[in-house]
Each structure stands twice: as structure tokens, then as C-alpha cells.
Amino acid sequence: MKTAIVTGAARGIGLATARLFAAEGWQVALVDRDSEELARVAPGIAQGFAVDCDISEPDQVEAMVAEVIARTGRIDALVNNAGIADFGPIEQTDFARWRAVMATNLDGTFLVSQVCIPALRKQGGAIVNIASISGLRGSTLRVAYGTSKAAVIQLTRQQAAELGEYGIRANCVAPGPVRTKLAMAVHSPEIIAAYHDAIPLNRYGSEEELAEAITFLASEKASYITGQVLAVDGGFESTGVGLPALRKTPA
Numbered sequence: 303m304k305t306a307i308v309t310g311a312a313r314g315i316g317l318a319t320a321r322l323f324a325a326e327g328w329q330v331a332l333v334d335r336d337s338e339e340l341a342r343v344a345p346g347i348a349q350g351f352a353v354d355c356d357i358s359e360p361d362q363v364e365a366m367v368a369e370v371i372a373r374t375g376r377i378d379a380l381v382n383n384a385g386i387a388d389f390g391p392i393e394q395t396d397f398a399r400w401r402a403v404m405a406t407n408l409d410g411t412f413l414v415s416q417v418c419i420p421a422l423r424k425q426g427g428a429i430v431n432i433a434s435i436s437g438l439r440g441s442t443l444r445v446a447y448g449t450s451k452a453a454v455i456q457l458t459r460q461q462a463a464e465l466g467e468y469g470i471r472a473n474c475v476a477p478g479p480v481r482t483k484l485a486m487a488v489h490s491p492e493i494i495a496a497y498h499d500a501i502p503l504n505r506y507g508s509e510e511e512l513a514e515a516i517t518f519l520a521s522e523k524a525s526y527i528t529g530q531v532l533a534v535d536g537g538f539e540s541t542g543v544g545l546p547a548l549r550k551t552p553a
């Protein structure tokens with residue numbers, strides 16, 4: 303049975319992705335450092351099992367991947383979804399805040415991918431990294447978060463370039479705003495209203511809409527796609543001249 307690892311799977315986009323993989327007949331390793339929440343949700347997923355792991359800790363990553371392989375014998379897809387958001391002005395982003403964001407969003411994505419390579423190359427697997435529109439466009443308050451996500455986009459291209467000869471594909475999904483715990487912690491009512499104005503589809507995305515794009519890129523249906531960044535964002539990234547006033551048709 304095909305096996306996927308989904309990091310940050312205890313809630314939000316990761317949990318929806320794990321559910322969709324399971325619905326499509328995959329075995330899923332749900333990986334998260336929130337052991338309590340993970341233990342609560344994993345039993346609800348057919349062919350799903352929980353593995354506690356902080357992806358920013360190299361020893362824990364080694365142990366997690368070894369446990370998955372011991373249980374399933376294979377890894378066909380890796381979804382590097384675990385991420386943290388910490389928004390603040392540059393002057394107030396001290397080194398500890400900067401490092402915490404980089405440790406999970408960038409270091410963790412690098413580490414888990416690296417440790418999965420031997421298993422992924424056995425049958426030609428897929429990596430799907432989760433970045434953000436904040437990695438595609440500059441913005442205020444995202445010096446650490448946005449920079450970490452831009453780095454994830456470049457990491458994806460590096461992986462595609464080097465791992466292609468092993469038959470491993472690497473792609474990236476850049477979500478627009480989704481009403482998860484992560485987003486609601488940093489999106490004020492003003493930010494929510496501004497997003498609605500700036501997004502052509504005039505709304506936030508859902509976890510399930512993100513999961514559809516992620517599982518597609520992980521699947522055989524995407525067998526000739528590698529090194530790509532897919533913004534799943536209601537059109538936000540594509541609208542360079544996206545001022546709400548310019549989108550209104552004159553009466």
C-alpha cells in the first residue's frame with residue numbers, strides 16, 4: 303500500500319491532507335510535535351498512524367522516519383507541511399524569534415526530506431513542500447515567516463534539480479489564507495477584510511481545497527511535474543495590479 307508522511311498533521315491543512323490521502327487508499331503517517339492533539343485525531347483516520355516528532359530536531363527526524371519505514375516498508379510521498387507563523391516588525395524580530403521560525407519552516411523541511419531520500423528513491427516518490435504566498439510576495443511583518451517560505455520555494459527547486467535522476471519529484475504548494483489556528487492567531491479582522499478585498503475569489507480557502515492540490519502533486523497524475531510552485535490562493539498571487547478599485551467594472 304502506498305505510504306505518505308504528512309508533517310504538521312494534527313490539525314489544519316496537514317490533517318485535511320492526511321484525511322484525503324486515506325480516502326484515496328493511502329497509508330498515512332501523521333507526524334506532529336503536538337502529541338496530545340495527534341493522539342486525539344489519528345485514530346479517526348483509516349490506515350493512519352501517529353508519530354510524535356519535532357521536525358526541527360535531527361535526532362527526532364531520524365527516529366520518526368525509521369519508525370515509518372519499520373511499520374510500512376516504504377515511503378511514496380512526503381508532505382512537508384508543519385510550519386509556524388510569527389508576525390512582527392523587523393526591529394522586534396529578535397534572533398530567538400527568527401531562529402524559531404527558520405528551525406521549523408526551513409530546517410525541518412530540509413531535514414525530513416533528506417532523511418526520506420533513500421526510501422523515496424526506491425520506487426520514485428514525491429516531495430510536496432508547503433510554502434505560502436508570503437514566500438512569493440513581500441509584505442510587512444513577515445521578515446522571518448516570508449523569508450523562510452521563500453527559502454522553501456528555492457529548496458524545492460534544488461530538490462527537483464538534484465533528485466530528479468532518482469525519480470523523485472519535488473513540488474511546492476503556496477497557500478493563500480486559510481482559516482486555520484495558525485492563520486487566526488496572526489490575522490486580525492482588518493487583515494481578514496483586506497484579504498477578501500485583494501483576492502479575486504473574494505474569500506479564504508479551505509483546508510480541503512489545499513489538500514486536493516497537495517495530494518494531486520504527490521500522485522501519479524502529476525508524474526511529469528517537478529520543480530513547480532502552485533499558488534492555491536484564490537488568485538491573490540496572480541493579480542499584480544490587484545487593487546480592489548481597479549477590479550470593479552465601471553457602472
Ligand SMILES: NC(=O)c1ccc[n+]([C@@H]2O[C@H](COP(=O)([O-])OP(=O)(O)OC[C@H]3O[C@@H](n4cnc5c(N)ncnc54)[C@H](O)[C@@H]3O)[C@@H](O)[C@H]2O)c1
Pocket residue numbers: 309310311312313314315316333334335336355356357358383384385386387405406410432433434435476477478479480481482483484485
Ligand atoms: N493557514 C494559512 O492561512 C496558511 C497560509 C499559507 C501557508 N500556510 C502554511 O501551511 C502549513 C500548515 O498551516 P496550518 O494553517 O494548517 O497550521 P496549523 O497551525 O493549523 O497546523 C500546523 C501544525 O504543525 C505542527 N508543527 C508546528 N511546528 C512543528 C514542528 N517543529 N514539528 C512538528 N510539528 C510541528 C503544529 O503542532 C500544528 O499541528 C504551514 O506550513 C503554514 O505556514 C498556511
